[in-house]
Amino acid sequence: MQFLPMRLLPIDIAGLAVLFWLALGLLGLLASARPAFINRMLFPLSAAGSLVLAATGIAAMDDAATVMILPLGLPDLPFHLRLDALSGFFLFLLGAAGVGVSLYSAGYFRDTAGPTLGLLCLEYHVFIASMAVVMLADDAYLFMVAWETMALSSYFLVTTEHDQPQIRHAGFLYLLIAHVGAVAILLAFGVLQGGHGDYSFAALRAAHLTPGWASAAFVLALVGFGAKAGILPVHVWLPEAHPAAPSPVSALMSGVMLKTAIYGFVRVVFDLVHQLQWQWGVVVLIVATLTTLFGVLFALMQHDLKRLLAYHSVENIGIILIGLGLALIYAGSNHPVLAALAMIAGLYHTLNHAVFKGLLFLGAGSILHATGERDLGEMGGLARSMPYTAFFFLVGALSISALPPLNGFVSEWLTFQAALLSPALANGILRSLIPFAAAALALAGALTGMCFVKVYGVAFLGAPRSAHGLHAHDAGFWEKLGMGWLAALCVALGLAPVWLVERLEYVTERMVGARLGAQALKGGWLWLAPVAAERASYSPVIFLLVIAAVVTLTFLAVRRIYHGRLRLADPWDCGFPLLDARMQDTPAGFSQPIRHIFAPVYEMERHLPAATDPDPYFSLEIRDRFWRWLYRPVAAAAEFSARQVGRLQQGRIAVYLLYSFVTLLFVLLFVR
Amino acid sequence: MTSGIVSQLFQSALAVLAAPLLIGWVNMCRAWLQNRSAPSLLQPYRALHKLFHKDAAISRNTSWIFRFNPYVQFGCMWLAAGIVPVLATDLPLAPAADVVALVGVFAVARVFAALAAMDTGTAFGGLGARREMFIGALAEPAMLIVFFNLSLIAQSTSLNTIVETLAHGNFLIRPSFAFAGVAFYMVALAENARVPVDNPTTHLELTMIHEAMILEYSARHLALIEWAVAVKLVAYSALGIALFVPWGIAEAGNTAALPLALLALAGKLFVGGAVLATLETVLAKLRLFRAPEFVATAFLLAMLGVLLNLVLQR
Structure with missing residues (x-):
């Protein structure tokens, strides 16, 4: 043996x-x-x-x-x-x-x-x-x-x-x-x-x-796994649980x-x-689109760093499900090759999100450790006291904002490519529905960029808003190592997408029965061309090399032709002499325009001071509407029914005997 | 291939070197329209030269991002101007970035500009960054939808293929194309900080968007940013020309057509600059909270174009 x-x-x-x-x-x-x-x-x-x-x-x-x-x-x-x-x-x-x-x-x-x-x-x-x-x-x-x-x-x-x-x-x-x-x-x-x-x-x-039972299984799976993933409307645990841990x-x-x-x-x-049906894909796509927009709009309103990141997780789950929803639609309409592309986009984003969101949460942890703060409004200027954390966090922030040549861009690019293949579908309504998802994704990507400019600008740049920032210490050796690993993965997954896409084809082969088309990925590891080179191609390595070369060339040329003289001075601020750190933009102030344009989305409670207030203060609270629409009614109904059932419990033996007697009568009635 | 490399180098160099000329021309037209005597066409070059000579002063609050940003701006805009096939359709760099990546290039520049503005730790810096990001957050998707519209027509997101298809295709009147064109022009105005969204010549800090972000810059840093703004205008003009009026472009492998293509391009930029100056003269700058409506209109027009395209396709 x-x-x-x-x-x-x-x-x-x-x-x-x-x-x-x-x-x-x-x-x-x-x-x-x-x-x-x-x-x-x-x-x-x-x-x-x-x-x-x-x-x-x-x-x-x-x-x-x-x-x-x-x-x-x-x-x-x-x-x-x-x-x-x-x-x-x-x-x-x-x-x-x-x-x-x-x-x-x-x-x-x-x-x-x-x-x-x-x-x-x-x-x-x-x-x-x-x-x-x-x-x-x-x-x-x-x-x-x-x-x-x-x-x-x-x-x-x-x-x-x-x-x-x-x-x-x-x-x-x-x-x-x-x-x-x-x-x-x-x-x-x-x-x-x-x-x-x-x-x-x-x-x-x-x-x-039967198709009916298959659909039932699909709906149950969507609800069950959606609750864990944080799709709308079962997302409410994420912004509570993530900051707590x-x-x-x-x-x-x-x-x-x-x-x-x-x-x-x-x-x-x-x-x-x-036995995939395209109607499932429509359900997933709609839920995913709403989840994406909801997540990013609420993330913009947060000033607790970890809550903000949690809302971005909601958004990114939406982006992943946009890819998977497209895959379901294409697979259900007999376009397995297109389904393979959409699925690869979704799975690629799954990995990307794991890497950059992990990195961002670790960065938030280092800030918490160094300053004891999760509130962005108390941070500022941390890039000087914690340069390593600041650098790694920047990589994560640029990745999640889907900026080339980092990894978040690759998966969003692939999702766009999948969405742009919608003319292949025979159903006109489907064809017109998919561009809306693409538009929502574009909007979400741009808003994410804004949100992370806010996070990074408020937390790491400018002048410290409180005393914590001045005495913050940078992350230790192991922490830097952990963040460095994830930051390196962000870069690697951004630069070598073909490597992963080729492997993901094995998954789609098994799941939707197809690989990418015959013309795809012909250009070798350097060129990501998911359909054919003439249709769309992207080469992050060349992209990065050109930008790096141009930046270096400019830098050297300016030094060579002119000079590199520099002196440090106080900020000018148009000649205003009394500048202090509290005059910088606040997290709430930065996202105020978005709150203004998307006002109907938020449930706001504001207290605006009047001109005559002896003790003026301003307060703003933004709540998730789903608490009022869904959770409070459900909780109230549960409590109400519990109270009704609770009436049975009288505590008097005679009443309990009566229950037994009535039950017995009832049973006898049935047995007869 | 050789002709491609020649076109690529020629176009990249030309875009950067001639960019201030376009700014000079727009300023000249505007001065004429406003009944002023115009500055010389070469005035922007003199301004840049002067700035490069000065010693840079930067705020003590800033980190490396502030000093790095001018180079990022310049590099991104140079790359953008280099990959738009405006002179020839066989640029070897163009496949490295399609239209979506091109939007990404502009987004990188915008994010770094806003970060650098926040890095100064001043009140105006944050104000500018906030406004720039929120206008940009609405303009960027509109731009993407315009490109989606064109890529649905050309069945490709590659710039070379789109331009070739649009230049070659026996030109049909496509309603979606008109929608995309108008939307593109509106977004381009917003993205380049022109009237009616922003005013590049303003001196009022409270109404500034782009200018508020660069208040703290001086000398060579400011020169690079100003130059990048010029290259960005060239890149957007080139994009508009390549996508909507591509006639005269040199096709793959045809180096002999380059001079003609150059002449056509110069003519188009000449007209385009005059139109821009006229618009800036007859339009007033919008209130800040009307600007989102302007950009949202562009977004909706682009979206309508996409839907029309899909509905009329079969």
Whole structure:
């Protein structure tokens, strides 16, 4: 009997990485008394595990799927694991983002007390391990077990600082919506198994559903995974839970956990249901477009940095789903090649968002650590006291603003290309609907640019608005390493898109049955031409080289022909002598024009001082309308019905006996 | 290929070197229309030369972004002016960036300009950055939709292909084309900080948009930014000419046609500059909160163009 297989399959390595993480977590709990060991040893090791997982994932994408059956689980349903191109891609995402976050964590938690840190280390590793298992699961039972483990471990991570009531409140909201979603996913699997009672994914894939039941499964999957991803209107937990969690956890939740929902959606809809109908795509596209615009418009109004980033996660989930919605429309109308392009755009953005949003949350964490502030209005001038953080944050901000030649631009460009192929569709209404999504995406991209000019300009540039900014310290070695890794990925994914697109073709081959067209990617790694070179091409490397060459040439020419003399002076400000830091633009002031033009979107409560006020003050509160439209009524209805049912509870034995008697009569009536 | 490289180098050099001339011509026309005696056509060159000679003074508050920005502005605009196929349609650099990436180039420049303005830590800097970003946030999608319109006609987002298709296609009267043209002109006015959205010659700080952002710049930094503004005007004019009135452009491999193409281009810019000066004279600057309506109108026109295109296609 052979104990070790001769050659480790990718799935064996992935499984070992999961076990390794779990072991690190347990070790962390045992080593609670030695926080330095946890910080300096366990988190860097965890990063190494992530790196292995990322390499395994990307290597597994062009191989055939590998499977594994574990002797665990239910008596007649052992745990099935399977690593195919789709799982491989998402494992790569988890690993790539995980490397950065784990390295960062090694430095970030240096001031955390031992017992808290030990517990946190366990929860952290259970969290990432469960996400890996979600991506590997090949039966509904293991999927749900891992899914719930992920939800619970992240709940405990969110409530790390549970002594604060608003953090407990945020955690509760998160747990509630996560479970509403989980119920919908469970029901989706129930619909999919179609009465056979076999819950392995292979059986679900083979089951033949009527179009009606298939649509039911689609709707349940959209609601269930949408609740985790944060689509409208179940987005409300994101802006509460992300700021509550410690920053590396926010980075993981926003960067990776939301992507497990994207994974689940693709797996269930494209793979398991697979009788795709274009009407589903229309639903997804409309929801995604609204989510995108809503996310960015609310992000612009935030002044808490982490809340702002959370609303941008809502926006980016919308962008991803625009790609996937287009893929559904094209696939449902028998255009598999176009569907492949749209899906690649969506998945590319999934990875991009994981990388740059992870980076931005880590940057926010460093600011929080250095200044104790999350409020942008108290920051300013941090670029001088924290130059490294400022630089990495700038890379993230430019990436999320979809500026070439960084990564956010590539996926938005691909999404535009997919949307511009809409004339291929026979249905006139569909043809005209898609440009609206493209227009919304263009608007969202431009507004994101504005939002991150605000964030970066207010937080890092100008003069410090409070004393914190003057004495801020830059991030430590491990934190810089973590952010540097993610920033490098932003650049790499922006410069070498063909490398990833070629791999993503293996996913689309399996999911929509096609690769990109025969004329695509003919120009080699330098030219991204997703349809044909004459149709559209983009070369980030040449783009960057030309800009760099032109900038250098200009710089040298100016120095050579003229001079480089420079002197420092006080700001001029048109001759105004009494300038101080409070006269700079505020976060609320910067986005005021947007609030003005898009006023109907917001529910505002303003207090404007009158000229005669002895004690004038200005206050502005902007609320999410969905609380009034959806959540408060639902909560009120739940409380009302609970009160009605509560009337049964009288506390008098005679009444309870009466209930028993009436029930008995009722039963007898039926039995007869 | 060789002819392509020749055209590329020639066009890139020409766009940068002749850009102040276009500004000079617009200023000259405007002076005539306003019954003033006009400054020399070469006045912008003299102004740039003077600025380059001065010592730069920068605020103590600023970081590297402030000093880096003028070079980014100049580099981005140079790249933009270099990839628009206005003289010939076989520019080797053009495939590196299609119309969407071209909009991206302008967005990079805008973001850096706004960041540099906020870097000064002054009240006017932030004011300018805010206004520039919010006008830009509305103008950029409008510009993209205009390009989508044209790429639906040409079935391509590559600049070379679009221009070739539009120049070659036996010219049909397309309603969507008219919508796109008007929308493009409106967006171009907004993006180049011209009347009626902004006034490049204003001296009132409170009404400034673009000028408010560069108040703190001096000497060579200011010169580069002013020059970049000129190149940007050339790039947008070239774009408008290439997309909407492409006749006379040199086709692939035809170096002999270059002089003719150059003559045609000069003629078009001559007329275009005069039209711009006339518009700036007869129009008044809009109130700031009317400017979004102006840009939103452009957005809607472009969107209507796209829908017309899709509806009338079959």
